[in-house]
Amino acid sequence: MKVRDVLVLGAGSAGLMAALTLKRRLPHLSVRVVRSPEIGVIGVGEGTTPSFPQHFFDYLKLKPQSFYELAEPTWKLGIRFLWGPRDQYHYTFSYEYQNRQSDLPRNNGYFYGPDEAWIGPYSALLRHNKAFPRRADGMPHFHNRHAFHIENLKLVRWLETTSRALGVEILDATVTAEAGPEGIAALVTAEGTRLTADLYLDASGFRSELLGKTLGVPFISYADSLFCDRAVIAGWPRTSEPILACTEVETMDAGWCWRIEHEHFINRGYVYSSAFISDEDALAEFLRKNPQVTNTPRVVRYRSGRYERNWKGNVVGIGNAVGFVEPLEATALQVICVECSTLADSLIDSLCDPTxxxxxxxxxxxxxxxDDIRDFLSVHYKFNTRLETPFWKACRADTKLHGAEPLVRFYQENGPSIVAGVQLLHSSNSFGMDGYLAMLVGQNVPHDRPYVPTAEEARRWRDHTVKWDAEARRGMTVRECLDALRGRGRPAAWIAPST
Ligand SMILES: Cc1cc2nc3c(=O)[nH]c(=O)nc-3n(C[C@H](O)[C@H](O)[C@H](O)COP(=O)(O)OP(=O)(O)OC[C@H]3O[C@@H](n4cnc5c(N)ncnc54)[C@H](O)[C@@H]3O)c2cc1C
Incomplete structure (x- = not known):
C-alpha cells in the first residue's frame, strides 16, 4: 500500500485533527476531508489534558496565537473531584502526589491527611480559585503543566481554518462506502461521484461508517467497568461566577456531573447509567443541581468501548469511530492526538508504505x-464512597478493574509508594502513578502500611502547606490572567508551552 493520498471521512475534532496532523508532518500527501452538513458534528468535547497543547505546539510546532484568537480557550490545571469522603480534592497535572519535598523522606502522598485541603502549590491555587502564581511584574507565571477548556464548535473552527491554510481540501457531501479488496474502494456521494484514495481515515464519529459498519470490525464493550451510557448536557452564560482553572466533577445519584469553564459560558453535563435512572429523573436531578441552566438540555447516548483494531486494510479509525469512554478524565481529544501522531510517524518511518x-x-x-484509560476510570468508580444510592453500591461491588488490579493491590498492600509505577503502567499511560495516587489517596482508600510522620516531619509538612497557601492567595485568577495579557496586547505571548 503506497500512500499518496488520504481521504478523511468526517470533520469533527477527530477528522480535522487527523487531516491537520498528516498535512503538517507529511506536506507532500494529498489530504481531503469529506463531511456531511446534514449529520454535522457531535458538538461536545471541551476538556483536554496536557497532551493537547503538546501535540499542537510541540509536536506539530503550530503557533499558539491563532489558537488563542479563534478557539478562545481558558486554562485547565486539573480536576476538582467532589468525590469520595473528602469535601473535595484536586488532581492537578503537576504530579503533586508523587512529588517529594527535599526535607522529607517520602513522597507527598504519605503526608496528605484526610482533612487537608491541598497537597501542593497547584492544588492550593485551585482551592483558592486561582490559576497561576503572580510574578513580581504583575504578570502570571506560566508553566506548561496545563491543558485547556475549549468550546467544541470554536475548536472545530480553528482546526478547519488551520487545516485549509496547510492545504487540506474539505468537501461537503454525505457519502456511502463501497467495499473493495483492500477494504474500501470508494466513498460515493448522493450524486454518484466516487471519491477514492490510497488510505481512508474513518472519523465518522459513533457511526463508524467504515471500520464498524463496512468492514465489520468487532466492538469490545467496556460495560463491565463503566456502567454509564448517557449524558444530559446544558449550561448558562457566565454572570459573576469566577472562572475556575479546573474541571469540576461532582458525584450524582446515578453517575456524575461535569462543570466546564469557558470565558463566557459554563457547561454542565450529567453522565448517568440508564440501568439505574430514567432520562426524566436524570434531567430532574440535573436541573435541581443547576437551576441556572438557560439552554434546552439535550441527551447524548453512547456505548463505552473500542473496536478490536484501529487499522484494517486501507482504513484507519480516529476518534469516536474507533472508541469511546466517558469524559471523566477528558481523554478523548488526548487519544485522538496519540492516534494522529502515531499514524503520521508510522507513515514517515515506512516511507508511506506501511508494513x-x-x-x-x-x-x-x-x-x-x-484499555489503559478504561482501567484508570474503573478506579474512580470502584472506590467512591460518597453516596449510598443503588448505582454507587453497584459500582463498588461490581466494577471490574481489569489492568488496574495489580496496581490497586500494590497500593492496598504498600500505601502511596511510587515504586510500582514503572513496572505496572503501560507506556502510553499519560496519568502515571500520580493519577492513580490522586484517586486512591484522594478517596482515602485504606492500605496496610499507614505511615506516621515524626513530629519533626509533621512540622516540616505543615510549613510547606502554609507556604503553598500563602503563595496561592497571592496568585492570579483566570480573569486577572486574561486581562493582564490582553492589557499588554500580546495574546501571542500567552503561552510558550515548552517553557
Ligand atoms: C457527552 C460527551 C462529552 C464529551 N466530553 C469530552 C471532553 O470533555 N473532552 C474530550 O476530550 N472529549 C470529550 N468527548 C468526546 C469528544 O466529543 C469526541 O471524541 C470528539 O469531539 C471527536 O468526535 P469525532 O470527530 O470523532 O465525531 P463527530 O464530532 O461526531 O464527527 C463525525 C463527523 O463525521 C461526519 N460523518 C458521519 N457520517 C458521515 C457520512 N456518511 N458522510 C459524510 N460525513 C459523515 C459528520 O458529519 C462529522 O463531520 C465527549 C463526548 C461525549 C459524548
Whole structure:
C-alpha cells in the first residue's frame, strides 16, 4: 500500500485533527476531508489534558496565537473531584502526589491527611480559585503543566481554518462506502461521484461508517467497568461566577456531573447509567443541581468501548469511530492526538508504505491505550464512597478493574509508594502513578502500611502547606490572567508551552 493520498471521512475534532496532523508532518500527501452538513458534528468535547497543547505546539510546532484568537480557550490545571469522603480534592497535572519535598523522606502522598485541603502549590491555587502564581511584574507565571477548556464548535473552527491554510481540501457531501479488496474502494456521494484514495481515515464519529459498519470490525464493550451510557448536557452564560482553572466533577445519584469553564459560558453535563435512572429523573436531578441552566438540555447516548483494531486494510479509525469512554478524565481529544501522531510517524518511518508488522504494532499500541484509560476510570468508580444510592453500591461491588488490579493491590498492600509505577503502567499511560495516587489517596482508600510522620516531619509538612497557601492567595485568577495579557496586547505571548 503506497500512500499518496488520504481521504478523511468526517470533520469533527477527530477528522480535522487527523487531516491537520498528516498535512503538517507529511506536506507532500494529498489530504481531503469529506463531511456531511446534514449529520454535522457531535458538538461536545471541551476538556483536554496536557497532551493537547503538546501535540499542537510541540509536536506539530503550530503557533499558539491563532489558537488563542479563534478557539478562545481558558486554562485547565486539573480536576476538582467532589468525590469520595473528602469535601473535595484536586488532581492537578503537576504530579503533586508523587512529588517529594527535599526535607522529607517520602513522597507527598504519605503526608496528605484526610482533612487537608491541598497537597501542593497547584492544588492550593485551585482551592483558592486561582490559576497561576503572580510574578513580581504583575504578570502570571506560566508553566506548561496545563491543558485547556475549549468550546467544541470554536475548536472545530480553528482546526478547519488551520487545516485549509496547510492545504487540506474539505468537501461537503454525505457519502456511502463501497467495499473493495483492500477494504474500501470508494466513498460515493448522493450524486454518484466516487471519491477514492490510497488510505481512508474513518472519523465518522459513533457511526463508524467504515471500520464498524463496512468492514465489520468487532466492538469490545467496556460495560463491565463503566456502567454509564448517557449524558444530559446544558449550561448558562457566565454572570459573576469566577472562572475556575479546573474541571469540576461532582458525584450524582446515578453517575456524575461535569462543570466546564469557558470565558463566557459554563457547561454542565450529567453522565448517568440508564440501568439505574430514567432520562426524566436524570434531567430532574440535573436541573435541581443547576437551576441556572438557560439552554434546552439535550441527551447524548453512547456505548463505552473500542473496536478490536484501529487499522484494517486501507482504513484507519480516529476518534469516536474507533472508541469511546466517558469524559471523566477528558481523554478523548488526548487519544485522538496519540492516534494522529502515531499514524503520521508510522507513515514517515515506512516511507508511506506501511508494513504488516508496523500496522500490527500500531493496533496494539492504540488499543492498549484505550484499555489503559478504561482501567484508570474503573478506579474512580470502584472506590467512591460518597453516596449510598443503588448505582454507587453497584459500582463498588461490581466494577471490574481489569489492568488496574495489580496496581490497586500494590497500593492496598504498600500505601502511596511510587515504586510500582514503572513496572505496572503501560507506556502510553499519560496519568502515571500520580493519577492513580490522586484517586486512591484522594478517596482515602485504606492500605496496610499507614505511615506516621515524626513530629519533626509533621512540622516540616505543615510549613510547606502554609507556604503553598500563602503563595496561592497571592496568585492570579483566570480573569486577572486574561486581562493582564490582553492589557499588554500580546495574546501571542500567552503561552510558550515548552517553557
Ligand atoms: C457527552 C460527551 C462529552 C464529551 N466530553 C469530552 C471532553 O470533555 N473532552 C474530550 O476530550 N472529549 C470529550 N468527548 C468526546 C469528544 O466529543 C469526541 O471524541 C470528539 O469531539 C471527536 O468526535 P469525532 O470527530 O470523532 O465525531 P463527530 O464530532 O461526531 O464527527 C463525525 C463527523 O463525521 C461526519 N460523518 C458521519 N457520517 C458521515 C457520512 N456518511 N458522510 C459524510 N460525513 C459523515 C459528520 O458529519 C462529522 O463531520 C465527549 C463526548 C461525549 C459524548
Amino acid at each position: 504488516p508488522s508496523l500496522i500490527e504494532l500500531y493496533n496494539r499500541f492504540n488499543t492498549q491505550a484505550w
